[in-house]
Amino acid sequence: MDLYSVSSGALLIAFILYLVATFFFGGAIRQNKSERHQKTKAGTIGLVITIIGFASQLVYFITRWMLTGHAPVSNLFEFTTFLGMSMIFAFIIIYIYYKTAFLGVFALPLATIIIAYASMFSTGAAPLVPSLQSNWLHVHVTTVALGQGILFISFVAGLMYLIRQIDQTKLTFRNAMLEVVIYCIFLFIGFIAITSIFNALSYQATFEVEMDGQAVTAEYQLPPIAAPKDSTLLSENVMNPWFEAPAWMQGDEAGRKLNTVIWSFFAGTIIYGIAFLISRKRIGKRLHPLVKGVKPDMLDEIMYRSVAIGFPVFTLGGLIFAAIWAQLAWGRFWGWDPKEVWALITWFFYAAFLHLRLSRGWHGEKSGWLAVVGFAIIMFNLIVVNLILASLHSYA
Amino acid sequence: MNKIKCECGHINPEGTVLCEACGKPIEENQHIDGNDEKKLLNMRYDGSARRSQTYRKSIIDKIWSFFSSVKVGVWLIILALIASIFGTIFPQEQFIPQEAVSRDPAIFYEDRYGIWGLMYYQLGFHHMYSSYWFITLIALIGISLVICSLDRFVPLFRALRNQKPKKHKKFLSRQRLYSESINVDDSDVDKLVQGLKNSRYKITEEDGQILAEKGRFSRWGPYVNHIGLIIILIAAILRTTPIMFTEEYMWVREGEQRVIPGTNNQYYIENKDFILETHDRNDERFQEAFLKEEEIASNFQTDVVVYEAKNADVVGAEPELEPILEHSIQMNNPAKFDRYTLYQQGYQLNEFENMSFHIHEADDSEEKSLGDFTIDLSNPESVYELDSGFRVELTNYYPDYIMTENGNPASETDFPRNPAFVVTVYPPDSEEGEVSFLGVGRNIDATGENQYKVAIDNAEFRDVSGIAISSDRTLPYFLIGAIIFMIGVSQGMYWQHRRVWINKQNDNSLLVAAHTNKNWHGIKRDIEKAIEDTNVTMVKDQQELDD
Numbered sequence: 043m044d045l046y047s048v049s050s051g052a053l054l055i056a057f058i059l060y061l062v063a064t065f066f067f068g069g070a071i072r073q074n075k076s077e078r079h080q081k082t083k084a085g086t087i088g089l090v091i092t093i094i095g096f097a098s099q100l101v102y103f104i105t106r107w108m109l110t111g112h113a114p115v116s117n118l119f120e121f122t123t124f125l126g127m128s129m130i131f132a133f134i135i136i137y138i139y140y141k142t143a144f145l146g147v148f149a150l151p152l153a154t155i156i157i158a159y160a161s162m163f164s165t166g167a168a169p170l171v172p173s174l175q176s177n178w179l180h181v182h183v184t185t186v187a188l189g190q191g192i193l194f195i196s197f198v199a200g201l202m203y204l205i206r207q208i209d210q211t212k213l214t215f216r217n218a219m220l221e222v223v224i225y226c227i228f229l230f231i232g233f234i235a236i237t238s239i240f241n242a243l244s245y246q247a248t249f250e251v252e253m254d255g256q257a258v259t260a261e262y263q264l265p266p267i268a269a270p271k272d273s274t275l276l277s278e279n280v281m282n283p284w285f286e287a288p289a290w291m292q293g294d295e296a297g298r299k300l301n302t303v304i305w306s307f308f309a310g311t312i313i314y315g316i317a318f319l320i321s322r323k324r325i326g327k328r329l330h331p332l333v334k335g336v337k338p339d340m341l342d343e344i345m346y347r348s349v350a351i352g353f354p355v356f357t358l359g360g361l362i363f364a365a366i367w368a369q370l371a372w373g374r375f376w377g378w379d380p381k382e383v384w385a386l387i388t389w390f391f392y393a394a395f396l397h398l399r400l401s402r403g404w405h406g407e408k409s410g411w412l413a414v415v416g417f418a419i420i421m422f423n424l425i426v427v428n429l430i431l432a433s434l435h436s437y438a
Numbered sequence: 439m440n441k442i443k444c445e446c447g448h449i450n451p452e453g454t455v456l457c458e459a460c461g462k463p464i465e466e467n468q469h470i471d472g473n474d475e476k477k478l479l480n481m482r483y484d485g486s487a488r489r490s491q492t493y494r495k496s497i498i499d500k501i502w503s504f505f506s507s508v509k510v511g512v513w514l515i516i517l518a519l520i521a522s523i524f525g526t527i528f529p530q531e532q533f534i535p536q537e538a539v540s541r542d543p544a545i546f547y548e549d550r551y552g553i554w555g556l557m558y559y560q561l562g563f564h565h566m567y568s569s570y571w572f573i574t575l576i577a578l579i580g581i582s583l584v585i586c587s588l589d590r591f592v593p594l595f596r597a598l599r600n601q602k603p604k605k606h607k608k609f610l611s612r613q614r615l616y617s618e619s620i621n622v623d624d625s626d627v628d629k630l631v632q633g634l635k636n637s638r639y640k641i642t643e644e645d646g647q648i649l650a651e652k653g654r655f656s657r658w659g660p661y662v663n664h665i666g667l668i669i670i671l672i673a674a675i676l677r678t679t680p681i682m683f684t685e686e687y688m689w690v691r692e693g694e695q696r697v698i699p700g701t702n703n704q705y706y707i708e709n710k711d712f713i714l715e716t717h718d719r720n721d722e723r724f725q726e727a728f729l730k731e732e733e734i735a736s737n738f739q740t741d742v743v744v745y746e747a748k749n750a751d752v753v754g755a756e757p758e759l760e761p762i763l764e765h766s767i768q769m770n771n772p773a774k775f776d777r778y779t780l781y782q783q784g785y786q787l788n789e790f791e792n793m794s795f796h797i798h799e800a801d802d803s804e805e806k807s808l809g810d811f812t813i814d815l816s817n818p819e820s821v822y823e824l825d826s827g828f829r830v831e832l833t834n835y836y837p838d839y840i841m842t843e844n845g846n847p848a849s850e851t852d853f854p855r856n857p858a859f860v861v862t863v864y865p866p867d868s869e870e871g872e873v874s875f876l877g878v879g880r881n882i883d884a885t886g887e888n889q890y891k892v893a894i895d896n897a898e899f900r901d902v903s904g905i906a907i908s909s910d911r912t913l914p915y916f917l918i919g920a921i922i923f924m925i926g927v928s929q930g931m932y933w934q935h936r937r938v939w940i941n942k943q944n945d946n947s948l949l950v951a952a953h954t955n956k957n958w959h960g961i962k963r964d965i966e967k968a969i970e971d972t973n974v975t976m977v978k979d980q981q982e983l984d985d
């Protein structure tokens with residue numbers, strides 16, 4: 043067996059173990075009330091499985107490092123997988139301290155979605171261009187991911203707080219917004235589902251696109267709903283595009299990205315719809331009984347504490363190490379590049395969060411919303427900035 | 439000033455909310471921290487008197503109060519955040535792509551993004567982060583941070599220094615964690631104290647009343663981190679002065695020796711060699727990546743020698759150069775000397791170094807040479823006298839030739855990337871010249887009646903390195919600021935200030951109250967462990983979540 047299959051096999055095993063562990067954590071919260079905040083057998087089993095999964099993911103990480111000769115955090119697949127891994131790591135730490143099986147019911151599936159999302163991107167390894175050949179880069183990226191992993195726990199606790207505390211008996215603005223947050227998670231699932239399906243079918247459609255007077259090709263892995271601007275379809279026996287991407291979307295990849303977004307909405311909405319039909323309730327309402335037994339104070343504390351712990355780590359990785367690396371590579375420690383600016387925005391946001399916590403009235407639900415928005419900013423930086431804003435100029 | 443004397447005898451400054459010594463709420467000041475509306479006391483600054491909350495009359499008081507409000511601080515941060523977001527909608531002007539129709543912002547934004555681009559440009563969002571109002575916003579955050587910290591640090595420091603183990607019952611019962619126990623004997627109290635000691639609490643005892651405290655230093659964390667931020671802001675201001683920061687960019691050709699700009703002619707650089715290496719296309723591990731890209735660079739490197747001019751201040755004298763440094767500048771591996779750092783930042787492959795030509799009769803199919811000459815493209819001469827008696831005048835030189843829209847020849851840049859010439863050839867002993875146009879792959883006879891033709895024999899190429907030179911004396915300050923910031927946040931976030939008051943009342947009941955600035959779970963566990971095997975009642979969490 044070669045190193046490559048060991049590596050990808052280990053990742054798959056980790057993925058499956060995280061899902062299995064979720065069920066044990068789910069079992070752990072069905073206990074009676076008095077035991078809920080103590081160690082339970084199911085909870086302990088869940089933790090052990092999670093740790094084995096984490097170890098398996100470490101095997102993936104190390105073997106891939108050996109394979110490529112550099113720390114596997116240098117493309118979107120590698121980084122996002124590592125982010126999922128640090129989320130699991132943060133969860134394990136929090137669990138050991140707070141004994142919170144209930145957190146696992148939400149944290150593990152969400153982290154698993156992130157890892158699945160990562161696997162939708164090209165998993166091929168690329169050699170490092172000169173600007174990336176620096177140990178500072180690896181230190182920077184791993185620290186950022188760790189910080190974001192800890193902040194992810196605050197999102198999970200915040201989301202659970204909202205599901206727990208927002209009145210679901212009648213439709214209000216607040217629980218509608220909560221439903222929107224949940225719907226956004228379904229979009230991820232939609233993206234993963236639709237990409238996996240068409241990958242399995244090896245679907246391919248090729249376009250020829252006019253770019254700056256040159257003909258380039260654009261490959262689609264999903265049936266084209268939106269074609270690239272000024273393109274002709276080369277493949278036969280594929281779906282005919284319904285329309286062309288608007289002119290203001292730049293770059294030869296724009297059409298494909300738009301098409302993927304459309305499909306994700308499409309698939310996500312269908313899956314959400316099915317979930318809705320099966321449960322015959324808003325999903326938030328459906329999930330409410332799961333968290334009913336959890337003390338809101340505990341959720342509030344975990345949500346705040348994980349920001350308190352994650353904020354310094356994020357600052358160190360996302361701003362300070364990033365600046366040191368940029369100084370060595372380009373001679374400028376700060377360049378107002380979109381990626382950098384969004385790290386700064388994240389930092390500003392969590393600084394505001396911490397200061398708001400100093401005053402009364404910002405605990406509880408308001409903090410919960412802040413934790414959700416904070417994580418949305420992190421995801422925005424990962425997805426939109428990487429795929430859209432940052433592509434306006436090349437990094438290296 | 440109207441000092442306030444508490445019933446315990448301690449004299450508090452005006453504006454105190456909770457007595458510094460015994461913690462008894464001072465009746466007339468309860469509105470300041472909102473204690474009058476809540477069951478629990480607001481312990482944020484231990485009820486100390488803050489200037490901002492006490493004096494609110496004069497203009498200075500008002501400004502002080504304004505900037506010391508956390509609410510204002512948060513608003514400033516949110517505004518900076520929103521402004522930053524707007525700055526990323528379209529690229530900032532320094533990121534306008536090379537291949538854009540025009541790199542002039544006035545044209546680029548409208549051309550590419552239409553009406554929204556035009557608005558973006560007109561609102562000045564294309565240079566957001568150097569705009570006056572953005573900088574003002576950051577400066578206001580700085581001011582707010584300083585005033586806010588001063589406003590709270592001194593009184594908090596006083597209050598924590600003056601605190602006494604004996605607290606007023608009103609203070610204890612309105613803590614978030616509180617319990618009353620009856621029939622507790624002294625041995626139980628001793629066990630409790632010992633238990634807390636084991637968790638590394640510091641015990642202060644006075645008249646049998648006990649305060650167990652740990653991690654007080656973490657309360658200074660925010661002030662330390664704010665000092666770090668201030669140092670960073672000051673460094674950023676210093677960086678705008680040329681004494682602290684300069685930056686230059688130079689192109690230097692292989693084999694060329696040039697003065698380094700920005701060093702007052704003190705230093706020279708010689709480019710020995712520029713090296714561009716690429717990753718092996720056949721590397722099995724990276725096959726997928728090579729499907730998309732023809733070539734992936736693995737190294738940009740310039741081998742340089744840096745010289746110091748020994749007599750740089752003697753006007754007109756040829757400098758005497760002494761080599762001081764040999765270095766291979768790579769990305770992530772800059773060269774450093776004196777206070778300058780040289781970074782590998784750009785390159786141009788295969789620039790023309792020189793071109794050699796020979797003259798032959800226009801109708802000679804064998805193109806027999808009637809004399810040859812070589813033009814050094816970075817330093818061309820105006821006339822070339824050939825041994826055979828021919829004379830070639832370089833009438834026009836276009837280092838980077840293009841044909842403009844109205845049909846005139848021009849040079850796009852000053853770099854010999856695509857050289858073209860207009861030469862006038864004078865045969866021996868003739869005053870009548872013939873004009874030809876020469877370029878790569880072009881040889882145009884202006885009149886069509888030329889007797890002689892000039893042919894290109896050979897060309898030599900070399901690479902050019904783009905090197906950035908920066909002298910940045912602010913870097914240590916940024917680094918110190920960042921380190922202080924990290925120390926401050928770690929101090930404030932990874933340690934907590936925990937206090938447990940254990941007070942015996944006259945009626946022999948025992949009151950236990952506890953407070954921490956974060957991590958309530960942790961302090962509860964400490965107490966739980968300490969009261970094991972005693973009759974002391976576990977403290978009850980009295981928090982009311984506000985919704």
Ligand code: HEM
Nearest residue numbers: 393396505506507508510511512579582583586660927930
């Ligand atoms: C982006 C800039 C800023 C950052 C990164 C920052 C960071 C911090 C951090 C990490 C804390 C500790 C919070 C906690 O313990 O939960 C803190 C506390 C604090 N900050 Fe800031 N701060 C910033 C700007 C400001 C501004 C503008 C003000 C003024 C209004 C301010 C006022 C305070 C106050 C009053 C505290 C609480 C001090 C205490 O607990 O004794 N900060 N700051």
